[in-house]
Amino acid sequence: MAITRTGPNMNVIAAALGVSAATVSNALSGKGRVSPELIERIRAKAAEIGYVPSLAARALRTGRTGVLGLVLPDIANPLFPQIAQAIENAASAAGYGVLIADSRGDVAMQTEAINRLIERGVDGMVVVPRRGTRIADVGCPVAVIDTPSTPGNTVAADHWDGGAQMGRHLAALGHRRVVLIGTSSSSNVQNDRIGGLKAGLGPEAECETLWIEKVEAVGGKGCSLGLAENARAGFTAFAAVSDLSALRALTELQRAGIRVPEMVSVTGFDDLVWSPVVTPALTTMRMDMAMIADLAIAALIRVIEPEGEAEEAAAGKVASETDRVPMQLVVRQSTGAPHSGGALNLHAPTSNKPTAGELKS
Amino acid sequence: MAITRTGPNMNVIAAALGVSAATVSNALSGKGRVSPELIERIRAKAAEIGYVPSLAARALRTGRTGVLGLVLPDIANPLFPQIAQAIENAASAAGYGVLIADSRGDVAMQTEAINRLIERGVDGMVVVPRRGTRIADVGCPVAVIDTPSTPGNTVAADHWDGGAQMGRHLAALGHRRVVLIGTSSSSNVQNDRIGGLKAGLGPEAECETLWIEKVEAVGGKGCSLGLAENARAGFTAFAAVSDLSALRALTELQRAGIRVPEMVSVTGFDDLVWSPVVTPALTTMRMDMAMIADLAIAALIRVIEPEGEAEEAAAGKVASETDRVPMQLVVRQSTGAPHSGGALNLHAPTSNKPTAGELKS
DNA sequence: CTGAAAGCGCTTACAG
DNA sequence: CTGAAAGCGCTTACAG
Known part of the structure; x- marks a missing residue:
C-alpha cells in the first residue's frame, strides 16, 4: 500500500x-x-x-528531530505563560519546535515526562525543575532554569539580586520594619529572594518572615494571614516573594481598611499579567524571560549542533557555569514612604506615581 | 558516516x-x-x-507522527495554563505529544504558526482562534475551541449558559441594577457571556455594559473605570466577564472605600488560580477544561485514526455540531445580598459564606 | 559542479 | 505462525 x-x-x-x-x-x-x-x-x-x-525523513536520516522539550513543574503555575512564550519564541527563531510536558507538581511524573520526551526523540530539553529535584543524566542535552544557587543550573534570573534591589527600594523609601512573605520555605528561588530582600533592607531593618504554608497548616487553606495585626503593630511594608502572595496581602489589607500605599506598602515578584491592573498597581520585580530563554536555547544548541569542535565532551552538560540574568525593578503605585498620605486621604495618591528615575536597572 | x-x-x-x-x-x-x-x-x-x-522511522513509514499541535491566540493569556494542561493531559493519555505554537495575538502569526505545525507533520491540531478568525482548510484535522456561537467550532464551554447561571445567582440575591464589565466588544466569548448574564438577570434588571477598551481609549491604559460612581449611583453588583476584569473592579472598589460584598457584589469568570486567594475570594464561573480537552482530542482522533469506516469524507472537518460543555458556578465571598452587611460592619462577613446548596452546576 | 548508491528504522502486503 | 522484500523521503560520503 x-x-x-x-x-x-x-x-x-x-x-x-x-x-x-x-x-x-x-x-x-x-x-x-x-x-x-x-x-x-x-x-x-x-x-x-x-x-x-519531510521532517520525519530528515530526522530518520540525520538522527535529529529539530524538536526541543519543555518540562515544567506545573503548567498551572501562573508564571508558566511567560516561560512558555519565551521558550517557544527563542526555539522557533532557532528553527526548533517545542514539545510540552507537564509534571503536575509530582517528582515521579517529572521523570516520566522526561522519558516521554526522549522517546519522542527531542534533541534537547529545557527543564524548570520541581523544587529540590536534581535532573539526572538523561542522555540528551538539558538546560536547567532554576536559580543560580541550585547546583547544575544553566541559566536563571538572579533572584537574590532581585530581592536586594527590592529591599533597597523599600529601604530608600524609609521602611525599617517589613514583613517578608513567601509560600514555601523549601523553595530555593523563594529563599534566594528573601535572602536578597534582607540584605537590601540592611542590618538596621527589622524583618519578620511569614511562610504562608505554615500559617495555613494551622489556620486552614485561605485563612487570614493576620497582616492587619502586623500593620497595627508598626510594620510598614509587606514584601512578598511572588505577585500571587502580594495580591493576597494587598486585598487582605484593603479589606481590613488599611490603605495601600498610604498606610503600608506592598510589593511582589514576577510582574504577572494582572499586576499592573490591580488598584493600586503592584510594585514588583520582573525577570527578563526573553533573555533567559535565549540563553537556555543557545546553550542547548551549542551542544546539539556540532561546530567542528569536540562536542561529545559536553554531552548532557550544557553549560559549566550558570548565567545570571538581572531582574528589573518595576515601581508602581503600591509602594510609597511609610504613612506618607495618612489614613484618611482618600483621593490623592498622586504622590505615589512612579517617576522615570525610579524605573531603573 | x-x-x-x-x-x-x-x-x-x-x-x-x-x-x-x-x-x-x-x-x-x-x-x-x-x-x-x-x-x-x-x-x-x-x-x-x-x-x-524510533518514532521518526515509524512516522516516515506510516505517515503519522503521533504529535498534535496546540495553537493559541496568545500564550500570555492567563487562561492558557488551564487549556495547555488539559490538552497536554488528554493528548498524552491518548498517546500523543503536543507541540505548542503561539500566535502572539496576531492573525498573520496565527497562520504562520499553523503552517509551522504542518511542516512538522502534526497529525492534527486544536486551535483556540484569535477573535474573529475563521480557520481555513489547512489540510489536516483541526478542532476549534471557541464558543458555540462561532461557526466551525468543535467544542467549547457554554459561555452563554454560564452567563445565565451567574445572572440568576445575582438576581436570586436580590440584585436589580448591575454593571456588566467586558474588555473587548468584538469577542464572541465575551458577548455570549454578557448575553447570558442579561438573560439570567431577567427583564426587570437594569444593566449597564462597560467595555474596558472603550473606557481606556478615552482615559488611557489603566485608568479608573469609574466604578465607585456607579456604586454611589445605586448599582449593587459588578459582573465581569473575566476574572482579570473582576480583580480590577474589586481592587478599584476596595480602594475607593467601597466594601465587597457588604456594599456591592463582584463576580468574575474562569476561576483563575488567584481567584480563591484574594480577599474576599471571588465568585466566578469555571469551565470544565478537562472535558473540553477530552472532547477536542477525541474528535481529532476520530478522524486521524481510521476505524474501517469512510474517514476520508470527514478529513479536515472534525465534528459537525459543537459540543457544549456546561460551566460551573463557584460561589465565594465576593457576592452577597445588596447592602446586606452595611457599610460599617467591618469584621462580620460571615453571612456571605457559601452554603453547600449554592455550589451547584 | 553533478549523480548513483546506500542507508536511517520501521511497517506492511505478500508469499510461504 | 514466520520471513524476505520493498519502500516511506531524506542526506551524505564517494566517485566522476
Missing part, C-alpha cells in the same frame, strides 16, 4: 528538472556545491509545486 | 533471538499474528536491552 503524503517530495522536483535528488537536496539545504543558476531553478520549482520537506 | 543512535533498534532484538525484524515489529505492535511465547520472548528481550522505538 502506498502511503499518501500530503505534498510532493524531492523526487518530483528532481524529475521535473531532470536532475538528481541529491542535487535538489544540496541546492535546497544551501550547503551543497551546486551552480547558482541551478539552485535558483530548483528553488523556483520547489516554491511552484509547494514542496514541503 | 554511520548515524549514531542512542539505543538499539529492532534488528538487534531480531538478531539476538534469531527471528526477523518483521516478526519483532508484529510482536511489539501486538497486531501481528505471532505466537504468544515468541511475543513474550521478544518483549522480554526488548525490555532487557532497553529498546526504544
Whole structure:
C-alpha cells in the first residue's frame, strides 16, 4: 500500500528538472556545491509545486528531530505563560519546535515526562525543575532554569539580586520594619529572594518572615494571614516573594481598611499579567524571560549542533557555569514612604506615581 | 558516516533471538499474528536491552507522527495554563505529544504558526482562534475551541449558559441594577457571556455594559473605570466577564472605600488560580477544561485514526455540531445580598459564606 | 559542479 | 505462525 503524503517530495522536483535528488537536496539545504543558476531553478520549482520537506525523513536520516522539550513543574503555575512564550519564541527563531510536558507538581511524573520526551526523540530539553529535584543524566542535552544557587543550573534570573534591589527600594523609601512573605520555605528561588530582600533592607531593618504554608497548616487553606495585626503593630511594608502572595496581602489589607500605599506598602515578584491592573498597581520585580530563554536555547544548541569542535565532551552538560540574568525593578503605585498620605486621604495618591528615575536597572 | 543512535533498534532484538525484524515489529505492535511465547520472548528481550522505538522511522513509514499541535491566540493569556494542561493531559493519555505554537495575538502569526505545525507533520491540531478568525482548510484535522456561537467550532464551554447561571445567582440575591464589565466588544466569548448574564438577570434588571477598551481609549491604559460612581449611583453588583476584569473592579472598589460584598457584589469568570486567594475570594464561573480537552482530542482522533469506516469524507472537518460543555458556578465571598452587611460592619462577613446548596452546576 | 548508491528504522502486503 | 522484500523521503560520503 502506498502511503499518501500530503505534498510532493524531492523526487518530483528532481524529475521535473531532470536532475538528481541529491542535487535538489544540496541546492535546497544551501550547503551543497551546486551552480547558482541551478539552485535558483530548483528553488523556483520547489516554491511552484509547494514542496514541503519531510521532517520525519530528515530526522530518520540525520538522527535529529529539530524538536526541543519543555518540562515544567506545573503548567498551572501562573508564571508558566511567560516561560512558555519565551521558550517557544527563542526555539522557533532557532528553527526548533517545542514539545510540552507537564509534571503536575509530582517528582515521579517529572521523570516520566522526561522519558516521554526522549522517546519522542527531542534533541534537547529545557527543564524548570520541581523544587529540590536534581535532573539526572538523561542522555540528551538539558538546560536547567532554576536559580543560580541550585547546583547544575544553566541559566536563571538572579533572584537574590532581585530581592536586594527590592529591599533597597523599600529601604530608600524609609521602611525599617517589613514583613517578608513567601509560600514555601523549601523553595530555593523563594529563599534566594528573601535572602536578597534582607540584605537590601540592611542590618538596621527589622524583618519578620511569614511562610504562608505554615500559617495555613494551622489556620486552614485561605485563612487570614493576620497582616492587619502586623500593620497595627508598626510594620510598614509587606514584601512578598511572588505577585500571587502580594495580591493576597494587598486585598487582605484593603479589606481590613488599611490603605495601600498610604498606610503600608506592598510589593511582589514576577510582574504577572494582572499586576499592573490591580488598584493600586503592584510594585514588583520582573525577570527578563526573553533573555533567559535565549540563553537556555543557545546553550542547548551549542551542544546539539556540532561546530567542528569536540562536542561529545559536553554531552548532557550544557553549560559549566550558570548565567545570571538581572531582574528589573518595576515601581508602581503600591509602594510609597511609610504613612506618607495618612489614613484618611482618600483621593490623592498622586504622590505615589512612579517617576522615570525610579524605573531603573 | 554511520548515524549514531542512542539505543538499539529492532534488528538487534531480531538478531539476538534469531527471528526477523518483521516478526519483532508484529510482536511489539501486538497486531501481528505471532505466537504468544515468541511475543513474550521478544518483549522480554526488548525490555532487557532497553529498546526504544524510533518514532521518526515509524512516522516516515506510516505517515503519522503521533504529535498534535496546540495553537493559541496568545500564550500570555492567563487562561492558557488551564487549556495547555488539559490538552497536554488528554493528548498524552491518548498517546500523543503536543507541540505548542503561539500566535502572539496576531492573525498573520496565527497562520504562520499553523503552517509551522504542518511542516512538522502534526497529525492534527486544536486551535483556540484569535477573535474573529475563521480557520481555513489547512489540510489536516483541526478542532476549534471557541464558543458555540462561532461557526466551525468543535467544542467549547457554554459561555452563554454560564452567563445565565451567574445572572440568576445575582438576581436570586436580590440584585436589580448591575454593571456588566467586558474588555473587548468584538469577542464572541465575551458577548455570549454578557448575553447570558442579561438573560439570567431577567427583564426587570437594569444593566449597564462597560467595555474596558472603550473606557481606556478615552482615559488611557489603566485608568479608573469609574466604578465607585456607579456604586454611589445605586448599582449593587459588578459582573465581569473575566476574572482579570473582576480583580480590577474589586481592587478599584476596595480602594475607593467601597466594601465587597457588604456594599456591592463582584463576580468574575474562569476561576483563575488567584481567584480563591484574594480577599474576599471571588465568585466566578469555571469551565470544565478537562472535558473540553477530552472532547477536542477525541474528535481529532476520530478522524486521524481510521476505524474501517469512510474517514476520508470527514478529513479536515472534525465534528459537525459543537459540543457544549456546561460551566460551573463557584460561589465565594465576593457576592452577597445588596447592602446586606452595611457599610460599617467591618469584621462580620460571615453571612456571605457559601452554603453547600449554592455550589451547584 | 553533478549523480548513483546506500542507508536511517520501521511497517506492511505478500508469499510461504 | 514466520520471513524476505520493498519502500516511506531524506542526506551524505564517494566517485566522476
